[in-house]
Amino acid sequence: MxxxxxxxxxxxxxxxxxxxxxxxxxxxxxxxxxxxxxxxxxxxxxxxxxxxxxxxxxxxxxxxxxxxxxxxxxxxxxxxxxxxxxxxxxxxxxxxxxxxxxxxxxxxxxxxxxxxxxxxxxxxxxxxxxxxxxxxxxxxxxxxxxxxxxxxxxxxxxxxxxxxxxxxxxxxGVNVRFFNTKGTEDMLIDTLGMGTLFLPDLQYHFHGMDPNWVVNHAYNAASYILANDNPIQDGETVDGIVNGKMSREIQWKCRYEEALVQPARGVLDIHMGEFAAGQRQESTCN
Incomplete structure (x- = not known):
C-alpha cells in the first residue's frame, strides 16, 4: 500500500x-x-x-x-x-x-x-x-x-x-544511494526519504573523491537539515570535505534542482567545487 x-x-x-x-x-x-x-x-x-x-x-x-x-x-x-x-x-x-x-x-x-x-x-x-x-x-x-x-x-x-x-x-528512514555514471569516472550520491518530512533530499555529482567521504557528508548534512528545519537557502554554502572530514576551509554552493535519478523530486544539489561533475551542475552553480 x-x-x-x-x-x-x-x-x-x-x-x-x-x-x-x-x-x-x-x-x-x-x-x-x-x-x-x-x-x-x-x-x-x-x-x-x-x-x-x-x-x-x-x-x-x-x-x-x-x-x-x-x-x-x-x-x-x-x-x-x-x-x-x-x-x-x-x-x-x-x-x-x-x-x-x-x-x-x-x-x-x-x-x-x-x-x-x-x-x-x-x-x-x-x-x-x-x-x-x-x-x-x-x-x-x-x-x-x-x-x-x-x-x-x-x-x-x-x-x-x-x-x-x-x-x-x-x-x-533516509537512504544514501550511490551510482556510477556509465562510461565515465563520474559518480552520483543522493538521499531518499527526507521528503517524507517535507525536507529536501541531497544530491552530489562528482569525481575524484572517495565516495565514502561523500556518503558521510550526506548523512551529516541530512541530520543538520532535520535538526534545524532546513535553514539552507538557494545559493548558500555548506562546509566541504578536507581529508575525509567536514571543514569550514572549503565551502560548497547549494542549489535547489530536479533530481538526476528517480524518483522525480526536488533536491538540494551540492556543487563540490573542483570535484564537481556534469555540465548541468557547473552551469547552474558557478
Missing part, C-alpha cells in the same frame, strides 16, 4: 518467515505507551490495530486531531516489486537481502497517519519511537523494510542500535 512520498504515511514493512498473530490489545497498548507516551487504542481486531498518539496533535484548517499509528494484520509477502535497481541500494543488508526475500513469506505493515501535519522534528522522533515499539512487539520479525527510502535492515540491527533522538529517523 504505497503512499506518495511526503503526502502519506511513513510505511514500515516487517518481514517474517512464519505467520504471526496480532499481539494482544493490552500488550500493544503497553508497548506503545512505553515508547511513545499516552495513546488510545481506537480499533483492534485480527486485521487492524489503531492507536491515537495523544501527545502528538496534528493541526488542520478545520481542527485538530491526534496522529494515528496503524498496524495491519499478518498477510502474505511475495517479494515482488524489488527489482535490481531497488536491491542495489540496500547497503545495510547486502549479504542477506536475497535470502530475506527468498525466505520471508509473510509481512506486517505499519504506518503513521495524519503525521504529515506535524513539524518535521516531532514526526521524525514519533516515527522512530513507533519503530522501537514495533520491534519489541514482534520478536520473530526477520527484517524491516522502509518503503519511503528503500532501506532494508535485519531486525537485530534495528533492535540493537544505540542512536538517540531524530538521528534514528536518518538511520532508518
Amino acid at each position: 504505497p503512499w506518495p512520498e511526503g503526502e502519506g504515511g511513513y510505511l514500515i514493512q516487517m518481514l517474517f518467515k512464519e505467520p504471526v498473530a496480532m499481539p494482544d490489545k493490552e500488550k500493544m497498548t503497553a508497548a506503545m505507551e512505553k515508547h511513545i507516551g499516552a495513546v488510545k487504542c481506537f480499533c483492534y481486531d485480527k486485521k487492524t490495530a489503531g492507536f491515537a498518539a495523544l501527545e502528538h496533535i496534528a493541526e488542520f484548517k478545520d481542527g485538530k486531531a491526534p496522529v494515528q499509528l496503524m498496524v495491519m494484520g499478518c498477510s502474505k509477502f511475495k517479494g515482488k516489486g524489488f527489482d535490481t535497481f531497488l536491491m542495489s541500494q540496500m547497503w545495510d543488508c547486502q549479504e542477506d537481502r536475497e535470502r530475506i526475500f527468498r525466505e520471508c513469506r509473510y509481512q506486517v505493515v505499519a504506518a503513521d497517519m495524519l503525521a504529515a501535519a506535524l513539524p518535521a522534528l516531532e514526526r521524525a522522533n514519533l516515527d522512530a519511537d513507533f519503530l522501537e515499539a514495533l520491534a519489541e512487539l514482534y520478536p520473530t520479525c526477520e527484517a524491516f523494510y522502509f518503503q519511503n527510502c528503500g532501506k532494508l535492515f535485519l531486525a537485530e540491527d534495528v533492535r540493537s542500535h544505540q542512536i538517540e533522538g531524530p538521528d534514528r529517523f536518518i538511520r532508518f
Whole structure:
C-alpha cells in the first residue's frame, strides 16, 4: 500500500518467515505507551490495530486531531516489486537481502497517519519511537523494510542500535544511494526519504573523491537539515570535505534542482567545487 512520498504515511514493512498473530490489545497498548507516551487504542481486531498518539496533535484548517499509528494484520509477502535497481541500494543488508526475500513469506505493515501535519522534528522522533515499539512487539520479525527510502535492515540491527533522538529517523528512514555514471569516472550520491518530512533530499555529482567521504557528508548534512528545519537557502554554502572530514576551509554552493535519478523530486544539489561533475551542475552553480 504505497503512499506518495511526503503526502502519506511513513510505511514500515516487517518481514517474517512464519505467520504471526496480532499481539494482544493490552500488550500493544503497553508497548506503545512505553515508547511513545499516552495513546488510545481506537480499533483492534485480527486485521487492524489503531492507536491515537495523544501527545502528538496534528493541526488542520478545520481542527485538530491526534496522529494515528496503524498496524495491519499478518498477510502474505511475495517479494515482488524489488527489482535490481531497488536491491542495489540496500547497503545495510547486502549479504542477506536475497535470502530475506527468498525466505520471508509473510509481512506486517505499519504506518503513521495524519503525521504529515506535524513539524518535521516531532514526526521524525514519533516515527522512530513507533519503530522501537514495533520491534519489541514482534520478536520473530526477520527484517524491516522502509518503503519511503528503500532501506532494508535485519531486525537485530534495528533492535540493537544505540542512536538517540531524530538521528534514528536518518538511520532508518533516509537512504544514501550511490551510482556510477556509465562510461565515465563520474559518480552520483543522493538521499531518499527526507521528503517524507517535507525536507529536501541531497544530491552530489562528482569525481575524484572517495565516495565514502561523500556518503558521510550526506548523512551529516541530512541530520543538520532535520535538526534545524532546513535553514539552507538557494545559493548558500555548506562546509566541504578536507581529508575525509567536514571543514569550514572549503565551502560548497547549494542549489535547489530536479533530481538526476528517480524518483522525480526536488533536491538540494551540492556543487563540490573542483570535484564537481556534469555540465548541468557547473552551469547552474558557478
